[in-house]
Amino acid sequence: MGGLGVLAGIAALAALGAGQTAVVAAPGDPGTPRYQAGSDGIGDDYFPLTGNGGIDVTHYDLELRYTPPDPAPAPREGTLEATATLDLTPTQDLHQFNLDLRGLTATSVRVGRKPMAFSQVENELVVTPRPKLKTGRAVEVVVEYGGTTIRPTDIEGALYGWVTTRDGAIVVSEPDGSATWFPVNDHPRDKATYSFDITVPDGLVAVANGDLVGERSAGGWTTWSWDAPDQMAAYLATASVGNFELREYAAPNGLPIIDAIDRDLPATADDGLTQQGEMIVFFESLFGPYPFTSYGAIVDDDSVGYALETQTRPVYSRVANEGTVAHELAHQWFGNAVSPHRWQDIWLNEGWATYDSWLWTEHDGGSTAQARFNAVMNRPATSSFWNLEIADPGPFGLFAGAVYDRGAATLHALRVKIGDEAFFETAREWVTRYDDSTATTEDFEALAEEISGQDLDAFFDVWLHTPTKPTSW
């Protein structure tokens, strides 16, 4: 074990960013400190500084007070004043740990009620707890923070995170935008439960994940309280603010639905939402029980250019189309209940959600999944569409069209190859086995082989790991 310890120590040193120091543990070597600095990244090849090492956050309690921009035109800047309370369990003995926080300023950090030294370096909040933290011994970390909110963008230039709007905010954080609105271990590998108290000027509505548990007004401000009791990846958290009308009803299976529709939108903006209940029942028949305690949509009158499957309550930009609604609902099973272990596994989200929207369209009397598959395969072999290894699309390829459409085609081809029974059993077992957790492409390949009893190495090689058009499989 001594040799292994030294190797692990070197790896930990290599993972540290500039400006950090590490004290390397040497197990069994008396006199050498056992306490380490948690690394500044969780170890995702695509986003080295997202998430952090040495910590497991089990719950986030977010108290946010938000002032939207002045009515005047640009720049769109709001103000956030907040307290985040994190239940945090060290996974190693720590003299220092990091959280991700971007563009906002921490003003105090307490651990176990005592004020601690901390600093902010780029997008890392570095905390130096005293006494030091022991593996497995949970502590409460309270961060007071705030600042000016803007319209942040991801590495591709797409709006994400806490996106300030004229009358509120659209909050959608895939893949690593949660750090723009709370201190976070910003990677799906560290799921947690969440609760929210979001205070906004009277008249505005704040909508987060899960169940609405309270609404109270005082002194011109209204506090909206939400509870999200299921494990959730940070990128799926939302706290969107707008001039929303809340519509509460139930799906045919009794699941509570709360839709939040911007009052400033034309009446047709929510046409695609009318079948949400039937879609839930349809996907349950294929994939097993809906994995969370409630559902609903947020449709804002501003746009980030896309929709996001925020857990239990997807966000739509200006309009919710039926196909997109089916796609975001399917993500609740594929992406949300079971999340990508690494960002390179994104096709497991987008391929499944796209395929499931094909299945819904066929069920609803539209074109068949086979016809949609044929349309993808009609693309000429010379098209650049095929030049992506979809199980490793690169950090700039997460949302490439091929991740969606070739991902969906992969699933259709798999279904034809192993038959409906093995295919849908694989889907259901996937959700059952990895619910509340994360999984990799290799996990998926192994499960399909386990359930079908077939050797699928060549199949997955051609479909997922080769940047050319599949011709035989």
Ligand code: TRP
């Ligand atoms: N995951 C979203 C969906 O498919 C899409 C998404 C997230 C996206 N971030 C993006 C699309 C950035 C384009 C650009 O529902």
Ligand code: ZN
């Ligand atoms: Zn999607």
